[in-house]
Amino acid sequence: MEKNTSLYLLFVLVSLINQILLCISCIQHERIALLKFKAGLEDPHHLLSSWTGDDCCKWRGIECNNQSGHVSTMDLRHKHLYGSLGNDRQLSGGINPSLLDLRRLNRLDLSSNNFEGIQIPNFFGSFTELSYLNLSNAGFAGRIPPQLGNLTRLRYLDLNSLSDTHDRLFVDRLQWISHLSSLKYLDMSGVNLGDASDWSHAVSTLPVLSVLLFSSCQLQWLPSCPPPINVTSSLTTVDLSNNQINSTFPLWLTNSSSLVSLDLSINHLHGPIPEAIGNMTYLEVLQLRANAFVGPLPRNIGNLCNLRNLDLSFNNISEDTTIFSDIFSRCIGNTIEILNLRRNILSGELTNWFVMLKRITVLDLSKNSLGGPIPTSIGNMSSLRGLYLSYNGLKGTLPVSIGQLSELHDFDISYNSLGGVVTEAHFANLSKLEDLGMRLNSVVFNVSTDWNPSFQLRIISLQNCHLGQQFPSWLRTQRYIIGLDIANTRIVDLLPDWFWELTPIISNLDLSRNQITGTIPPILKFYSCSIINLSSNMFHGPLPSLPSDVEYADLSNNSFSGELHSIVGEPLYSLAQILLSDNLINGTIPPSLCKLQLLQVIDLSNNFLSGDLPTCWADLRNLLVINLANNSLTGEIPSNMGSHCLIRVLHLGNNKLSGEIPSSLRSCKFLVTLDLGGNKLTGKVPTWIAESLKFLGILRLRHNLLYGDIPEELSFLRLLKILDLADNSLSGAIPHVFGNFTAMHNEAPESILDWFKSQILTRVDNFSAIGYIESLSIITKGVQLQYTKNLQFVRSMDLSMNQLSGEIPAELGNLHGLKSLNLSRNHLTGHIPASIGGLYALESLDLSVNILEGEIPQSLSAMSFLSHLNLSHNYLSGRIPSGYQLQTLNDPSIYIGNNDLCGPPLLQQCSNNDTFHDQRPSCDAAEDDCDSDETQWLYIGSAVGYVLGLWAVCVSLLFSEALRNAYFDLIDCMLQLHGLHRLPH
Incomplete structure (x- = not known):
């Protein structure tokens, strides 16, 4: 008995020793395989520094089976290994086939590394014990090997490549995935499945699939019929968002008895949302935003008793809000927490229906057609954290009950027609408020000067509200402001000194279009400010030094003085726009301008700058807009100004520049505006302007010393809408082909140019380069007018004050969209062509001070928009035409200097012979026959x-x-x- 007991204890002891030995050391050939794998990696930050010693089971990211000792898990995902270290600390390099020796590997995770575009190794399909494979966002690219279909025990497969910067993974056929019969989780988001037409059939063969994530896969269709295997019985999550699916809502999905989350957003789904959607009773999240769904909101959506998040934004849902009472009176009103119906076609008023949303935390109804007032019952929505009602037609006053929403964080009612007075009571209990948006309403703030709000705001957007003449003192209590927009709020006050000590973290500051006075500190302490707009105020004194990371700076239309060196003396590496026009800035343009590598827009117009232009334009490779007009700059235009040229707008007008127009500008192939007028430029008008600048819409070369013929090639500029060559020494005839300017043929804006300008130049409320608003001075109707917002509609040709000769081309009558034509002060001869009546849209016509003869064509009277006409100082004769528009132009000075004209509005009466419009020489009255x-x-x-x-x-x-x-x-x-x-x- 004692012997048996001793043997048993010995056996137990040996077993324990074996277990201990197995636990403290890994299998030798697997250790060697891991070291070979490590040797093939690039690990500059020594992230695998723990891979030393004999026991690989203790290495970081490696786990072994406690019984067999085989490596079972290799988890080298970035976050697991390196915690919160930066993404630059990643593994890269190659993957050694030595890993094949890890035959008992159960989990493999290489996610969030950077393997720099190599393919997923085919031999990964040999890890037949794998149940978990995660290669997401690891820098793999190319074709996914179909050998992965051999991993029949796989339950989790993640190949997500949405965050990869390399070429994405792709699949041409997905049939291999049907072999993964144990798969429960499948994420191939970002993988190109555009050629995998069998994707839906392959997925439908996975009987236990629970999670399907196919976002951004370039899918183009969904099957309209149910799949052959009822995969819907196991699915809980489906994400097919951000694809190109063009179909109606897939009705077979409404048969799902288990679906909890469905995301079909950002596709081309169309037609109505079916009433059968009410059958998806387990649904908690329904995302259908950014599609083309139409029609009313289905009533049965109110039966989704578990729905928490409903997003139907950016569709064409048309619904009168009176129907909402029926929908939200059902069980959905007790569960819905996030309701997003932004940018649809909702109409009606905000009545008490939304009080039924008992658990609502986020309500977004912005960009619809809602009207009426905000009801006082809104104060009963005690759980509301975000309320977005902007871009509607709401009227009336803001109810005081808003102040009862104690959980409210975000409140945006911008772009409505609300008015009335806002007092401290409106903010009584809003202690958690962080974002306040009320811009472009007519709300009047009436708060005491010692008001100390209970909230701490991050975003304050009150543009166009009435804050009173005094600068709002309550802003002094806000210590965490990131964005402050109080533009055009009728402030007439000295900016207090405490404002510049307000908060150092402000990133967006807009005080424009007020009457704020004072000086700006030499150095702004807003260390993270990217947008500064102080324009159209009454600031004075020297220019401040801008924060180093500013992206947009608009200090225009003030009275700043001094030299430019102070503002661009420090490296402003992130500066994209600097607008300093209409000040009192003098001095030269400093060389430090060349350091602004990210500069996209520079506007220093209407100042007192002198000296030569810098020669560093080749270094500013991101530059899109240059406006240095109305200064005193001298010298020649640098020959390298067109180097690496992306410039869209070039304004150098009204300076003292000399020399010829440099041929290097021909490299600026995207140029839309070329304004070199008001200088001392010499030479001929270059023909390369027409040959190279195909997008040119504005060409202004007036008031220079240009000579020679006007090149016919200018007619190749199909998008040219404004041509101004006035006040030069140009000679020869007006080219007949000038009747071919395509953009002047029609009054409607030319689609290509106006799309281009709207994207690049004139988009409002955008502070990047496309936020620059183009402006141009044009002489029309006898006066100089400044065009800004309406510039895109101007069609003008001005060839006046030259030495042009010959006749007016009849082909000019083809320019049906032309609004202003000035050919005055030349040596033009012959008759005014009858085709001039073809200028249907013409508002201003000046042919004065020429040598024109003959009668005024009757077709002039058909110009129904003509409001300015000058035919003076020519040799015109005969009766002045009457009728239509000409009858309204009754100023005799229009015709002065034409001694043979007669009829109203002149005092000289016409004889009977003057009514006969004959172009032969008239008979002498003394000849009887x-x-x-x-x-x-x-x-x-x-x-x-x-x-x-x-x-x-x-x-x-x-x-x-x-x-x-x-x-x-x-x-x-x-x-x-x-x-x-x-x-x-």
Whole structure:
């Protein structure tokens, strides 16, 4: 008995020793395999420094089976290994096939590393024991190996590549996935499945699949019929968002008895949302935003008694809010927490229906067509954290009950028509409020000067509200402001000194369009400020030094003085826009401007800058807009200004620049505006402007010393809308092909140019480069006008004050969209062409001070928009046409200097002979036979015309085209013998 007991104890002891030995050391050949794998990696930060010693089971990221000692887990995901260290500390390099020796590997995680675009190794399909494989966002690219279909024990597969910066993974066929019969979790988001037409069939064969994540996979369709295997019985989560799916709502999904979360957002789904959606009773999250769903909100959606998050934003859902009472009176009203119906076609008023949303925390109804007041019952929504009602037509006053929403964090009612007075009572219990948006309403703030609000705001947007003339003192209590917009709030006050000590973390500051006075500190302490807009105030004193990471700075339309060195003397590496126009800045443009590598827009116009232009333009490779107009800059335009050129707008007008227009500008192929007017530039108008600058819409070269002929090639500029070559020494004739300017043919904006300008130049409320608003001074209707918002609609041609000769081309009558034409002060001869009446949209016409003769064409009277006309100081004769628009232009000065004109509005009366519009030389009154000769030829012409006209009908019906042409040649010959001309046929 004692012997048996001793043997048993010995056996137990040996077993324990074996277990201990197995626990303290890994299998040798697996250790060697791991070391070979490590050797093939690039690990500059020594993240695998723990991989030393004999026991690989103790290495970081490695786990072994406690019984067999085999490596069971290799978890090298970035966050697991390195915690919160930066993403630059990642593994990269190659993956050694030595890992094949880890035959008992159960879990493999290489996610969030950077394998720099290598393919997923085929041999991964040999880890037949794997139940977990995570290769998400690890930098893999190329075709996913179908050998992964051999991993029949796999329950979790994550190949998400949404965050990868390399070429994405792709699959041309997904049939191999059907072998993964144990798979419960599948994430292939970001993988290109556009060519995998079998994806839905392959997925439908996975009988226990619970989570399907196929976001951003370039899918183009969903099956309209149920899949062959009822995969919907196991699915709990489906994400097919951000694809290109173009179909109606897949009805078979409504049969799901287990689906908890469905995301079909950002696709091309269309048609109505079916009433059958009410059958998805387990649904908690339904995301259908950014599609093309139409029609009313389905009533049965109110039966989703577990729904917490409903997002139908950015669709075309049309619904009157009176129906909402029926929908939210059902069980959905007791569960819904997030309701997003932003940017649909909802109409009606905000009535008491939303009080039924008992657990609502976020309500977004912005960008709809809602009207009426905000009801006082809104104060009963005690759980509300976010309320977004912007971009509607809400009217009335803000109810005081808003102050009862003690959980409210975000409140945005911007872009409505609300008015009335806001007092401290409106904010009584809003101690958690962080974002306040009330811009573009007519709300009047009436709070005491010693008000100390209970909240601490991060975002304050009150543009266009009435804050009173005094600068709001309550802002002094806000210590965590990130964005402050109080533009155009009627402040007329000295900016208090405490404002610049307010908060150092402010990133967006807009005080523009007030009457705020004072000086700015030499150094702003807003160390993280990226947007500063102090424009259109009354600030004075020297320019401040901007924060080093500022991106947008607009200090224009103030009275800042001093030199520019102070503002760009320090490295402003992130500066994208600097707008300093309309101040009193003097000095030269400093060389430090060249350090602004990210600069996209520079506007220093309307100042007192002098000296030469910098020569560092080639270094500013992101520059899109240069506006240095209305200064005193001298010297030549640098020859390297077009190097690496992305410039869209170039304003150098009204300076003292000399030399020729540099040919390097031909590299600026995206140029939309070229304004070099008001300088001392010489040479000819370059032909390369038309050959290279295909997007050019504005060409302003007026008031220079240019000479020579106007190049016909300018007519190649199909998008040109404003051509101003006035006040030069140009000679020769006006090119006949100028009637071919495509953008001047129609009054409607030319689609290509206006799309381009709207994207690049004139988008409002955007402080990046596309936020620059173009402006141009144009002489029209006899005065100089500044065009800004309406510039895109201007069509103008000004060739005045040159030495042009010849006749006015009849082809100009093709420019039906032209609004202003000025050919005055030249040496133009001949008649005003009758085709001038084709300028249907013309508002201003100036042909004065030329050598034009003959009668004023009657077609001028058909110009229904003409409001300015100047034909003075020519040699025009005959009766002034009457009728239509010309009757409203009754100023005699329009026609002064034409001694042979008669009729209203002139005092000179017309004789009876003046009513006959004949282009032959007039008869002398002393010749008695003049009238008889005219009468004789009138009778002869009538008789001959009748006979030949009848014969012409016969010829046209019975004879060949050659005979018809010969006939008309004969008519021409006969009429020319008598000084007459046949009308064109």
